[in-house]
Amino acid sequence: MKLNPRRHEEPEINVVSLIDVVLLLVVFFMLSTHFTREGRLRVRLPRASAVPAARGRPKPVVVTVTENGDYLLNGRELLNNSPDTLRAALAAEPAATRTDTVLIRADARATQQSVVTAMDVLGELGFSKLDIATIKARAEGGS
Numbered sequence: 001m002k003l004n005p006r007r008h009e010e011p012e013i014n015v016v017s018l019i020d021v022v023l024l025l026v027v028f029f030m031l032s033t034h035f036t037r038e039g040r041l042r043v044r045l046p047r048a049s050a051v052p053a054a055r056g057r058p059k060p061v062v063v064t065v066t067e068n069g070d071y072l073l074n075g076r077e078l079l080n081n082s083p084d085t086l087r088a089a090l091a092a093e094p095a096a097t098r099t100d101t102v103l104i105r106a107d108a109r110a111t112q113q114s115v116v117t118a119m120d121v122l123g124e125l126g127f128s129k130l131d132i133a134t135i136k137a138r139a140e141g142g143s
Helices: 016-032 083-092 112-124
Strands: 061-065 071-073 101-106 129-132
Touching: 061 083, 061 112, 071 083, 083 112, 101 112
Parallel strands: 061 101, 101 129
Antiparallel strands: 061 071
8 A cells, every 4th residue: 555645734823813913902001001100209309498597595516517427516626437426525515405406517518328427426315406507599590
């Protein structure tokens, strides 16, 4: 018995209609989806519009943070910029009472960590009223 080999055609799946359906689904989901901006965080930095009025106390306690992260207490430079040195200098300050407001003057180029460290030391010592010194912002649109 002689068998003639038949030509076998490879089976095909017609995917043209499947592509049409998928394209319609993609268009439907694109048109019905809401695109929200939940990932973006908008931060608005504060501006000072006026210089605050002077308080009744003639000589407030002023902690200055320099660009390099060094601390000055009432204009006197401390030995180093460690929190312990700042804590000891504030505890030894005779004019500093815990109910007074402490003024923090930080250089604009000072690191945030230096300023937060000064605030942390002040909070540990019991100071609860802090002022942050700013300069008056220039008018918008003017030079």
